Amino acid sequence: MKYWSLFLALLLPVAGLAQTKKFRVAIGGFMHESNSFNPAHTTLNDFRVQEGGAELLDLWSKSSSEVSGFVEGGRRQGLELVPTLSTGATPKGPLTKETYENIVGRLQQRIREAGKIDGLLLALHGAMVVDGIPHGDEETVRRLRAQLGAGFPIIVTHDFHANVSPEIVRLSSVLITYKQNPHLDTKDRGIQAATIMARMLRGEVKPVQTVVKPAMVYNIIFQNTYAEPLLPITNESIALEKNPKVLAVSVSGGYQYADVPFMGPSVVVVTDNDRDLGEREAKRLSDKLWANRDQIVLRLPDPAQAVQQAMAETKFPVTLMDTGDNIGGGSAGDSTFILDELVKQKATGWVVTIWDRAAVKAAVAAGIGGTFEMAVGGKTDNMHGKPVRVKGTVKSLHDGRYLETAIRHGGGRYHNQGLTAVIEVEGSTMDVKNLLVLNTERSTPNSLHQIVSLGIYPERQRILVAKGTIAPRAAYEPVSAKIIPVDSPGATAVNPARFKFQHVRDKLWGLE
Numbered sequence: 345m346k347y348w349s350l351f352l353a354l355l356l357p358v359a360g361l362a363q364t365k366k367f368r369v370a371i372g373g374f375m376h377e378s379n380s381f382n383p384a385h386t387t388l389n390d391f392r393v394q395e396g397g398a399e400l401l402d403l404w405s406k407s408s409s410e411v412s413g414f415v416e417g418g419r420r421q422g423l424e425l426v427p428t429l430s431t432g433a434t435p436k437g438p439l440t441k442e443t444y445e446n447i448v449g450r451l452q453q454r455i456r457e458a459g460k461i462d463g464l465l466l467a468l469h470g471a472m473v474v475d476g477i478p479h480g481d482e483e484t485v486r487r488l489r490a491q492l493g494a495g496f497p498i499i500v501t502h503d504f505h506a507n508v509s510p511e512i513v514r515l516s517s518v519l520i521t522y523k524q525n526p527h528l529d530t531k532d533r534g535i536q537a538a539t540i541m542a543r544m545l546r547g548e549v550k551p552v553q554t555v556v557k558p559a560m561v562y563n564i565i566f567q568n569t570y571a572e573p574l575l576p577i578t579n580e581s582i583a584l585e586k587n588p589k590v591l592a593v594s595v596s597g598g599y600q601y602a603d604v605p606f607m608g609p610s611v612v613v614v615t616d617n618d619r620d621l622g623e624r625e626a627k628r629l630s631d632k633l634w635a636n637r638d639q640i641v642l643r644l645p646d647p648a649q650a651v652q653q654a655m656a657e658t659k660f661p662v663t664l665m666d667t668g669d670n671i672g673g674g675s676a677g678d679s680t681f682i683l684d685e686l687v688k689q690k691a692t693g694w695v696v697t698i699w700d701r702a703a704v705k706a707a708v709a710a711g712i713g714g715t716f717e718m719a720v721g722g723k724t725d726n727m728h729g730k731p732v733r734v735k736g737t738v739k740s741l742h743d744g745r746y747l748e749t750a751i752r753h754g755g756g757r758y759h760n761q762g763l764t765a766v767i768e769v770e771g772s773t774m775d776v777k778n779l780l781v782l783n784t785e786r787s788t789p790n791s792l793h794q795i796v797s798l799g800i801y802p803e804r805q806r807i808l809v810a811k812g813t814i815a816p817r818a819a820y821e822p823v824s825a826k827i828i829p830v831d832s833p834g835a836t837a838v839n840p841a842r843f844k845f846q847h848v849r850d851k852l853w854g855l856e
Contacts (some may be wrong), residue, residue: 367545368424369538370458371414372451372686373406373467374484375432377505379674380473380603381843382835383725384438386420388446390433395454400427408755410501410522413534414465421510426461429452434786435674439480448484452491458746463497463541464488467534470506471599476549478604479834489515497544499537503527503600504567508610513555517544521594523578525569528788530755540591540614553614562609565667565829565838566640567597570812577632583623589618595629597769600712601673601836607848609633637853642839644831645808651685651807656843659825660693660806668834669676669728669811671699675836679784679799680721682809682832686778687732688730688746692771693797693806697781704782707738716767720782728834734780736769744783746797752790752818759794761787765842766798776806782817790811792819813838 352640376386404427405415411430418425429451444801457465466488472480477756485500486497492498502508502521513519518540520533543549569578574597592614599608611629613622644667645653654662669679677699686694698721710716716738721732744761762785769778777798787794792802802808802823810816813836821827831839840855848855 348853351591366422366424367462367542368426368460369418369463369465369541370426370428370455370461371418371465372428372455373430373432374447374451375467376439376472377435377469377503377517377599377674378438378471378480379435379601380438380837381601382674382676384437386433386439386443386524386566387650388443390436391431391447393447393450395427395429395450396427401425406432407757408524408531408751410530410534410537412755413531414467414538416531417535417538418465421538423542424539428456428458430467433674434788436476437674441475441493444474444477444480448487448544452487453487455491461498462775464492465499465541467501470502470508471602472730473602473604479507479509479512479606482509482731484514485515486511497541499541500633501533501537502596504596506596506610507598507602507605508555508557508612510555510597513553513612515606518551518553519594519612521596521612523569523594524582525567525597526752526815527754528751529816533798536592540685549591550617551614552617552619552622553612554619554626554668555610555612556626557606557610557847558630558634559852560608560634560637561600561852562597562633563640563642563842563854564597564600564673564813565642567746568817573636580632581627589616589621590602590625591616593625594632600840603845603847605847605849607753608852609682634700640715640854642831644829645836646682647681647830647832649684650828650830651682651689651691653828654807655691657826661678661802661823661824662806662809663808664819664829665816665829666809666811666812666825666832667813667829668832668837669809670813671786672790672815673836675811675834676728677811678721678724678726678728679811679834682730682830683721684729684732686807690771691807692778693776694809695779695781695800695805695807696809697783697789697794697811698723699786700782701784704763704765704784707767707782708741708763710738712738712741720780732769734769735765736780738769739766739779740799741765742798744785746791746793748791748793754790756790759787759791761785761794764798766800771776788817790819792823
């Protein structure tokens with residue numbers, strides 16, 4: 345009995361140490377949504393890389409992104425967090441191979457320099473395309489898996505627009521995508537990932553995951569998870585996670601502008617060591633996506649029809665979604681189809697934003713109050729219309745930086761559209777102004793402060809034009825009497841018939 349008591353006395357401190365062990369978990373991110381149909385490649389200059397020491401944790405915690413969720417969730421769970429590298433770029437064309445190798449190499453080096461770590465939380469978009477590498481995010485996880493070992497815990501988060509491949513599910517320990525579009529739950533998904541990581545490391549759960557991909561394109565115009573037909577499926581994915589055996593349920597819409605083998609929607613179900621449950625529920629939700637086919641038939645006005653509709657409305661403002669120039673989907677940002685119709689049809693009280701550095705330079709040269717007259721937009725390529733001649737007065741000039749304190753699509757807080765000019769276009773009055781915003785950096789209209797910061801009051805305007813599809817709704821719905829999605833041409837045209845796909849799977853419903 346004396347020896348048994350001595351044995352317990354020696355054993356208990358060891359058990360206590362196991363319970364209180366501080367697990368070291370690295371955090372990283374490499375985000376890009378790559379449009380295969382945009383001829384402008386994404387290069388290293390397009391990325392803003394954040395790498396360094398522990399001070400990054402406080403910086404990352406200030407936003408509402410999944411990386412900030414990693415930080416908050418990791419701290420809640422008592423993890424020792426090790427920042428590595430986080431970077432992203434505004435969507436554009438595929439990454440050059442050199443750009444990808446540079447960033448992924450730096451990420452791997454930062455992980456090596458982290459020393460002994462117990463897990464990795466990694467934010468990837470899920471729709472990265474690289475020259476010669478169709479599924480860039482899959483390749484990133486493949487390299488990290490080889491570096492860290494077969495059983496090492498790697499939890500990956502993806503955007504709702506991820507084109508999830510079966511291989512990235514096999515290579516990762518857990519894969520979680522945003523549930524919502526507009527993306528208002530990004531931080532929640534990061535917290536969820538960090539929580540699962542902590543439970544894995546403590547030996548409380550053993551994740552197994554299943555992916556099912558229905559053979560379809562779920563058109564982006566219908567990817568609003570706050571409305572039919574996706575809302576019931578989104579709610580079902582949330583309800584499923586109340587089952588203690590279900591760790592995560594991800595229903596993603598896919599990204600139809602990446603011409604890659606596994607383009608399209610997916611369902612990923614992660615369970616606590618119950619593969620049969622995961623396979624059954626993933627198949628059930630996939631079948632629900634497939635059953636929506638009769639509800640996702642494309643019927644939208646073209647730019648001329650949309651402007652006519654907006655002018656005929658009696659309650660304002662009306663927001664026109666320029667879906668063909670969806671900057672958040674990798675388009676140019678200088679499409680002129682809607683601007684041209686506003687001018688031709690002599691619409692009044694409109695606001696349009698165009699990316700045109702040369703036009704901004706001309707506005708700066710004219711100065712505030714100076715006369716502005718030149719052809720704007722349509723200068724990137726032949727997909728986004730021709731330049732439209734505009735005459736007016738330079739109303740104001742701005743540095744283009746603005747702050748969004750509310751949770752908006754993607755969770756970003758700090759934004760920058762570069763040096764910006766506001767042109768008061770001829771036909772304006774003191775009460776009803778036609779305003780052309782010219783900027784030098786492509787900036788997604790996910791925040792209404794993009795124009796509010798310029799002294800533009802949306803509620804006083806009649807027609808607002810947002811270069812996006814679903815993402816700007818979180819910002820524009822609260823101020824809009826009506827939103828009209830427009831079937832406009834461009835690199836992000838919502839009509840798949842405008843593109844020639846070469847690498848997607850055969851017989852995908854929705855490409856016709």
